Amino acid sequence: MSIDRRRFLCRGAALSAGLLLAPGWRAWAQSAPMLDPAARQARAVRYVEQASAAQDDPAYRAGRRCANCDFFSAGQRCSLFPEHRVSPDGWCMSWTSE
Structure with missing residues (x-):
């Protein structure tokens, strides 16, 4: 397998940029507000902050969160x-896993 110099430099630059931006991504992700279970979009999928609160929901299955x-x-x-x-x-009725 042969990687030419240009491809090597481009991949190196992309990796470096990713490493530099990673701390900013984490800060941005943590700055978003928590979803309010009373919000319209949360109610639409029956979101709860604790999966145990959804035990009476017919779509809920133990272990899903x-x-x-x-x-x-x-x-x-x-x-x-x-x-x-x-x-x-938390849990909502849109829970999915492969």
Whole structure:
């Protein structure tokens, strides 16, 4: 496998930029407000901050929570609520996993 000099330098520059921006990304992710369970979009998917509070919901299954959902990512972010953070111990009816 041969990597030419230009490709090597471009990849190195991209990696360096990523490393420099990583702390800023974490700060940005933590600066977003927590999702209010009373908000319209949260109520639409029956979001709760503690999965145990959803035990009476027919869509709930034990062990499912935001932290092990495919929509959840670092910084308490959920792709369903890009403007907000969610509780890792929370749950909503859109929970999914491969």
